[in-house]
Amino acid sequence: MGDKEMVLSFSIDSGIPTTYTLLFDSTAHAAGFQDHIAQKYTKKEPFIKVPIPATATPNEYHAQLIFHNPLDKCKDIEFDMHLPLNFPS
Numbered sequence: 001m002g003d004k005e006m007v008l009s010f011s012i013d014s015g016i017p018t019t020y021t022l023l024f025d026s027t028a029h030a031a032g033f034q035d036h037i038a039q040k041y042t043k044k045e046p047f048i049k050v051p052i053p054a055t056a057t058p059n060e061y062h063a064q065l066i067f068h069n070p071l072d073k074c075k076d077i078e079f080d081m082h083l084p085l086n087f088p089s
Contacts, residue, residue: 004051004052004088005049005050005051005052006049006050006051006052006083006085007047007048007049007050008022008047008048008049008050008065008081008083009046009047010046010047010048010065010079011046012043012046012067012077015067015069015072015074015077016043016069016072017041017043017067017068017069017077018040018041018068018069018070018071019038019039019040019041019067019068019069019070020036020038020039020041020048020065020066020067020068021035021036021037021038021039021065021066021068022035022036022039022048022050022063022064022065022066022081023035023063023064023066024061024062024063025061025062025063027059027061027062028061028062028063028083031053031055031056031057031059031061032053032054032055032056033050033053033056033061033063034053036048036050038068041067048065050083052085056085057085058085058086058087059084059085060082060083060084060085061082061083061084061085062080062081062082062083063081063083064078064079064080064081065078065079065081066078066079
């Protein structure tokens, strides 16, 4: 599984985020997933690619996806993500 990736698709209806943070829970960290802190985001791509670590096994992992725009006075937009990882078919 080491060279695979998970694609997180979403739709943002308002605001213009410039960065995102993806924070995995302890189960995901133990499986080898790493947090993505303040990564650049452009609205051109309504998805984020997340590498699947070679050490990850089929499970449902959890993370918090947070969009930021430090130039905007709006609050961060947060989503709880449930990320099922299954055996390849």
